[in-house]
Amino acid sequence: MDFGNADSWGAAIYFWIVPIVLGDAIFPPIPSEMAVITGGALSAEGRANVFLVAAISAFASWLGDMVVFQLFKRRLSHVLDRWRWGRKVHSGIHRAIAKAGRSSTYGTIIGARFIPGGRLATSAAAGIADVSVRGFSLCAGLGAVLWASWLVGLGYFTGSATKLPFWASSLIGVALGLVIGVVVGIIVTRRRGNRSPVDEPGPAEQGSPEPGTG
Numbered sequence: 001m002d003f004g005n006a007d008s009w010g011a012a013i014y015f016w017i018v019p020i021v022l023g024d025a026i027f028p029p030i031p032s033e034m035a036v037i038t039g040g041a042l043s044a045e046g047r048a049n050v051f052l053v054a055a056i057s058a059f060a061s062w063l064g065d066m067v068v069f070q071l072f073k074r075r076l077s078h079v080l081d082r083w084r085w086g087r088k089v090h091s092g093i094h095r096a097i098a099k100a101g102r103s104s105t106y107g108t109i110i111g112a113r114f115i116p117g118g119r120l121a122t123s124a125a126a127g128i129a130d131v132s133v134r135g136f137s138l139c140a141g142l143g144a145v146l147w148a149s150w151l152v153g154l155g156y157f158t159g160s161a162t163k164l165p166f167w168a169s170s171l172i173g174v175a176l177g178l179v180i181g182v183v184v185g186i187i188v189t190r191r192r193g194n195r196s197p198v199d200e201p202g203p204a205e206q207g208s209p210e211p212g213t214g
Contacts, residue, residue: 013039013048018060025064028120034174040155041169057148065123065140072127109139113147
């Protein structure tokens, strides 16, 4: 593969996006944003189909979120501890949860993916908190569509506006996306929206009488 040839990238980008975006669900340092933005920049040059790039990116993002969510919801995260690399990933997940918090509001599930590491932390925390599969799946799906549309659109816009080689447009798009995405993600996750069922107070928290006081 000629890394400087847009035709080579245009033919391969569809196959690169899926493993990269899936891998990012568990290991955030994987540059999934770069891959998706590059797909958008290639689309601006007519080397890829913008709608197909967005659809593949959104599906891979949703699938990765569901894998992490089910792993923790079914209490199977200990499987990672069988391998050295798995133990590092497992400890990294818990560090991400500790840093991002255990918020399981629907708004957080949708918006945290715009914050570095937020996608992993939110998916794992939602699984630990027993958020409903349907609720998480819908929110992860909506978030994935918004995330993919934003990044592909960013790559397409920078590619169309700058007329630079696709790799240069991708770098510009990543820089813009990092700054704007963090700001938008923080705003979204701080808004008070509908809460998931796990956030509803239980009987003890609702002020139920203690034994012997009723």
